Amino acid sequence: MTNYLASNLRNLKARELIKSKEEVQIKSEKVQAKIIGIKEKRKKGTSDANEARQAAKKQRRMEARAKVLAFPAPEGPMTTLRQLGAAKLEELEV
Numbered sequence: 001m002t003n004y005l006a007s008n009l010r011n012l013k014a015r016e017l018i019k020s021k022e023e024v025q026i027k028s029e030k031v032q033a034k035i036i037g038i039k040e041k042r043k044k045g046t047s048d049a050n051e052a053r054q055a056a057k058k059q060r061r062m063e064a065r066a067k068v069l070a071f072p073a074p075e076g077p078m079t080t081l082r083q084l085g086a087a088k089l090e091e092l093e094v
Contacts, residue, residue, distance in 0.1 A: 025031050
């Protein structure tokens with residue numbers, strides 16, 4: 001744990017004194033309990049709204065996937081964008 005109070009002091013004796021007091025306070029059971037309590041309060045739990053939003057998003061993805069899979073599969077060789085561009089250039093040259 002960083003010592004915010006002691007880090008800005010130039011006086012080495014004062015800095016060491018503050019550091020030692022902080023260390024003693026941190027080792028105290030009361031302070032440990034408060035630290036744990038504060039950390040528990042800061043934790044983010046999963047919210048019901050978040051879970052509902054994620055479920056709706058997943059449902060939309062699955063519906064879109066089903067629509068795409070319902071189309072017939074393409075037949076024959078697939079043309080690439082490079083091939084399409086080359087064909088357009090040939091048309092323009094002719």
